[in-house]
Amino acid sequence: MRRRDELSSALAAGGSAILAPRGGIAKTAAGVARAALTGEFPKDFLWGAATSAYQVEGAWNVDGRGESIWDRYAHTPGKIKLGTNGDVACDSYHRYAEDIALAKRLGMKTLRYSIAWPRVQPTGSGPANAKGLDFYKRFTDALLEAGIRPFPTLYHWDLPQALEDKGGWPNRDTAARLADYAQIVVAALGDRVRQWTILNEPYVFTVLGYGVGIHAPGYKDPAACLRATHTANLAQGMAFRAIKGVNSRLEVGGAYSVGPTRPLAPTDADRAAAERQYKFANLWFVEPALHGRYPEGVLPADKLHALLDFRAGDEDLVRAPLEFIGLNYYSFSYVREDTRYLVPGLNPEWATPPKPDKYEKTDFGWAIYPEGFYEIVTDMAKHTGRVPLEITENGAAYNTEVGADGQVHDEKRIAYTRSHLLELSRAIRDGAPVRAYHHWSLLDNFEWSEGFTQRFGLVHIDFEHGQKRVPKDSAAWYAKVIAANKVT
Numbered sequence: 001m002r003r004r005d006e007l008s009s010a011l012a013a014g015g016s017a018i019l020a021p022r023g024g025i026a027k028t029a030a031g032v033a034r035a036a037l038t039g040e041f042p043k044d045f046l047w048g049a050a051t052s053a054y055q056v057e058g059a060w061n062v063d064g065r066g067e068s069i070w071d072r073y074a075h076t077p078g079k080i081k082l083g084t085n086g087d088v089a090c091d092s093y094h095r096y097a098e099d100i101a102l103a104k105r106l107g108m109k110t111l112r113y114s115i116a117w118p119r120v121q122p123t124g125s126g127p128a129n130a131k132g133l134d135f136y137k138r139f140t141d142a143l144l145e146a147g148i149r150p151f152p153t154l155y156h157w158d159l160p161q162a163l164e165d166k167g168g169w170p171n172r173d174t175a176a177r178l179a180d181y182a183q184i185v186v187a188a189l190g191d192r193v194r195q196w197t198i199l200n201e202p203y204v205f206t207v208l209g210y211g212v213g214i215h216a217p218g219y220k221d222p223a224a225c226l227r228a229t230h231t232a233n234l235a236q237g238m239a240f241r242a243i244k245g246v247n248s249r250l251e252v253g254g255a256y257s258v259g260p261t262r263p264l265a266p267t268d269a270d271r272a273a274a275e276r277q278y279k280f281a282n283l284w285f286v287e288p289a290l291h292g293r294y295p296e297g298v299l300p301a302d303k304l305h306a307l308l309d310f311r312a313g314d315e316d317l318v319r320a321p322l323e324f325i326g327l328n329y330y331s332f333s334y335v336r337e338d339t340r341y342l343v344p345g346l347n348p349e350w351a352t353p354p355k356p357d358k359y360e361k362t363d364f365g366w367a368i369y370p371e372g373f374y375e376i377v378t379d380m381a382k383h384t385g386r387v388p389l390e391i392t393e394n395g396a397a398y399n400t401e402v403g404a405d406g407q408v409h410d411e412k413r414i415a416y417t418r419s420h421l422l423e424l425s426r427a428i429r430d431g432a433p434v435r436a437y438h439h440w441s442l443l444d445n446f447e448w449s450e451g452f453t454q455r456f457g458l459v460h461i462d463f464e465h466g467q468k469r470v471p472k473d474s475a476a477w478y479a480k481v482i483a484a485n486k487v488t
Helices: 029-038 069-074 092-105 130-145 173-189 202-212 222-246 268-282 287-291 304-308 370-384 411-429 473-484
Strands: 046-050 110-114 149-155 195-200 251-258 261-263 324-329 333-335 389-393 434-440 459-462 468-471
Touching (some): 046 149, 092 130, 092 468, 110 434, 130 173, 173 222, 195 202, 195 222, 202 251, 222 304, 251 268, 251 389, 261 268, 268 333, 324 370, 370 389, 370 411, 411 434, 411 473
Parallel strands (some): 046 110, 046 434, 110 149, 149 195, 195 251, 251 324, 261 333, 324 389, 389 434
């Protein structure tokens, strides 16, 4: 989720992109016009939704699960809005069959979810917790029985606290620990699951967790943050090889938060800052995997290795010939130059949009810019070539509650999703190799530092009264889109 959470202040502010798509994808006026009218999608396109373990499972200390950094962070007074936590969340650990039945009823053919590292390895190392693996076996089997593709992410931010106590993501050893964990999970589930996502939004969990301090573990240490980004890239490469070592036929990729950037002011300095931030936010974890190098111009070339703790041979360790790339899009950001900070993305004083701001906002305050979806999807396709793309997250927070008629009439979510799907259809017609779309989220859930104050789900959850599930109007609308395989 990027960015759903505190990225409201970091990544969403309204405006158009500084970088237009950089050529290479053929366009036809007729194709664009037809897509704009009908929003057609390829015949075998996969429709689904997404969740993540800490946000929905609950059962935080059940069946041998260990403590994660989000357990520790959420239990720290003052960190989460209204003092809530993910101890229960949506209680999906116990109610997963109900949630899968909802996805099936809506016609979904893919469900993106994550596996909780501390549920499998309570301390982040050592043997597997059998009860934890058994849960994910049951979960996966239920998806397959429902005719839904299981599409798991190995790491969606719930680092075992024991590993954080040893240095967390700034510690290079964490990369090896992730690879070991990946091997355990894939050995247990690789006979059921064909596609595996290694990391979810490494930009977010490194920058917001270690640089800006508004996500777990809550540190404000730009130097540690930069080391953490390199460890994440090492982990990505090492986990890729660990998975392939279990079964070379499995398909392995990653999911990345992406979005256009715009200079706050029309100055050369702000334009340069926006260009650096574009590379840092969108390419910092893709280029090392595909090419064994970091994007030029983000860090000073003569300091890059020292800042990252980049060692001899790391150019090979970070390589991971990803077989699909997930894109998470919500909005975009304004960027300003600030000489006090080495990298724009590490600036805790995020640039706010100029006034008057013409862009409509979600209830989270994020600017609504569907054209940016087209821009970033087509632009990322130029960087990644013919590697298949999946939209692993896209959605909006609208906090509509259950009405007197017992229904949730969330027309704004329908309008948001419709406008973005039309732009996605246009991007596909213009050559972007997108094969799937996952709405964020299937359920209202625990939205990180926002607690339960922001609702992204197609299904309303009554967190205070028994976790009752109520599909929203947007769920019924989305089911019609899935059935028709197009948006009108």
